[in-house]
Amino acid sequence: MAPDRIDQNVYEDQLKDIIQDLYELMVQTTSYGNVGQGVSSKDVLQNTVAHLHASLTQLHASASSPSATPIRVPPELIQYVDAGRNPDIYTREFVELARRGNQLMKGKKQAFGSFRDILAREMASALPEVKGDVENVVRETGGEVGKLYEPAAGEAGEA
Structure with a gap:
């Protein structure tokens, strides 16, 4: 039972990183052009997108590995959330x-x-x-x- 919990913690951490990357991407796009001296907004935005890409790639690799424990979410719950209701x-x-x-x-x-x-x-x-x-x-x-x-x-x- 312990390996399942470890896998869930890894997925949880990776998802938290992705959410953080998305938040940073949102901040970078809303403040595009307002970066300090010597730093290009384009470079900061590219680094943020690259980090998001790396995080998504890592999550995909973890989820598709043969040793990964599949996470099953009831379809009813997905429909419930899609309808805009609280899980x-x-x-x-x-x-x-x-x-x-x-x-x-x-x-x-x-x-x-x-x-x-x-x-x-x-x-x-x-x-x-x-x-x-x-x-x-x-x-x-x-x-x-x-x-x-x-x-x-x-x-x-x-x-």
Whole structure:
């Protein structure tokens, strides 16, 4: 797992350098002709463009090397950003959707567990010859055999 993090840090640093180069290029083009004595605006601009080119070439070489870990960005996120929306909102919505899905799955798991226990209790009482098999199934599916023979909620007053 560590090499992936190192690759991400390298890409991150390279992207930061490219952003810095682009910022410097913007500054150089807006202040073209206002450079100090003895320095040509043309030379400064050429050096900035050359440095940007070198940074982009280095990023391309890093990204296309066989040892590079591919960075996968969900297409939905790209569309979200292309539409001019904030990627943080996309992340928040994704987390909320995952949380909702997890809560739904937890509810289903509890419902099926409850159904398993009720079915097992009824089968064990109706068919005593399969009681051992029923207990084994309950144990193997994550249930507690000891709870099978306790009165269920709502059954305590009946009898």
